[in-house]
Amino acid sequence: MSDSPPLPPVRLHSEAELARDALATPLLSRAVRLARWAGPDTRVGAGGELVEEQLAPAAAELGLDGDDAAAYASEAWRVAVDTGLVAVVDEEEGTVAAGADLALVLSGAPQDVLGLWLGALETVLADASVPDLDDLVEAMDEGGEIDFSALDWDPEAEAEFLDGVLGNLYLLTASEDGPGDGPVPLPALAASMIVPDDMGEPTNDVLEQVSDAMMRLDDQFRALEPVGLVDFQPVDEALMADAGEEPGGSSGGADSGAGAVDDTDVSRYGMVRLTPLGVYGIRARLLEAGFAAPAVGDLADKGADVLLDSTSAFPPMAAQAETEQWLARREPLEAARELLAAARGADAGAPLRRLRCQQALSLVGTGAAPALHEVLDDAELGGLARVWLAERGVPDVPAPSEEMVFWLTVDTIAAQLAAEGNSEELQALVEGLAAQHGSFFAAAWRVEHPATPDVLEAMGRLHPDKRVAKEARKAAFKARSQQGG
Secondary structure, eight states, X not given: OTTSOOOOOBOOOOHHHHXXXXXXXXXXXXXXXXXXXXXXXXXXXXXXXXOGGGHHHHHHHTXXXXXTHHHHHHHHHHHHHHTTSEEEEETTTTEEEEOGGGGHHHHSOHHHHHHHHHHHHHHXXXXXXXXOHHHHHHTBOTTSOBXXXXXXXXXHHHHXXXXXXXXXXXXXXHOTTSOTTSOEEHHHHHHHXXXXXXXXXXXXXXXXXXXXXXXXXXXXXXXHGGGTSEEEEOOOHHHHHOTTSOTTTTOOSTTXXXXXXXXXXXXXXXXXXXXXXXXXXXXXXXXXXXXXXXXXXXXXTSOHHHHHHHHTTSOHHHHHHHHHHHHHTSXXXXXXXXXXXXXXXXXXXXXXXXXXXXHHHTTSOGGGHXXXXXXXXXXXXXXXXXXXXXXXXXXXXXXXXXXXXXXXXXXXXXXXXXXXXXXXXXXXXXXHHHHHOTTHHHHHTTOOOTTHHHHHHHHHHHOSOHHHHHHHHHHHHHHHHHTTO
């Protein structure tokens, strides 16, 4: 998984804030209370679970009543045992004592508290993939053994499905064109796992699978909400009771959700979002699984070379946020010199590094001007230095040579190609260049830039005028021949 492309960076709350959120979650706070409640008379079974006669006192300690009180108390106790808040002293006697990690709740660092919460999360995620009790009872044979084949349950497949859903929810949260902190309709999330990307109109069979997936997710997100992973609005029970309505029936894909109905109707089919604590938790699991899952601020203590290379793959807003944090730790002049040095190079990634450098320098004040003056005669950096100085009204900036202008033009287009591909903005730039400079291609093919042939080929591909496009392709051929390609 380490070869997977990096996910979009996320913005994390501070560890102190997240630790406070973790201790305030219903499930972990209950686990802590039960760990403090446990004493010499507390007894557990062979698996560390509270014996049945102690479930009622445990529920009372938590202030719980009603039909589900014992189940909630049992779950909280299991989390207390799994996270080390409670330790089983004697398995035969069933005695317990406060665990070594209970002290971390009061005296531990925020990272220690978050470690406890991550342990609780793993317990809940494992439980969320297990069939409910009624299904288990129905699958039990006369000897009391569970017939797993009758359950139609594959533990690995269920865990992978839930991991995939949470991964998609994380991606939607991190993506700049996604809902961000807003909720995601449950039909859209279910469809993102079921409906193939290349499918137009979903078939009835696919819609039925989406509906089934929604019902599974409705149960699973109800189980995950008490640990603080998600904020969840369940599926309206009136819809489930109405045989005439098909939950998820309006869902045609991960992006379309329930596009045919208004927002009020969509919310009735369930809405879910990751909490800030949930973003932290899913990112921690992704990192452990070997994925590249950056967070804004990760690069603040790295060199400019790492900053420029890494943010080249970031969406624009995330790249700016990361750069702002990097600049905040440095003096403007020192930062500018480091950025300019890292922007040099003739490799394939260099044009995009220089574009990111230019964007970073746009956030720096005039105190950085000496660094820009120092590179005015540099073939690779002189052009962007002149642009920066001129934009700030610095006097006596020397005019660039025609050779430098063409080099900077090729470099800029190469960077745009790397950042955006064949975008509408790039097409407009290409059309403007060709219109303003009638002899552009006659001069451009001679530019001694490694990307010149590729840039001219792209211009030929993007320009709508067949004559101009042909001229660009001819220039690309000359440039490639000149470079020995």
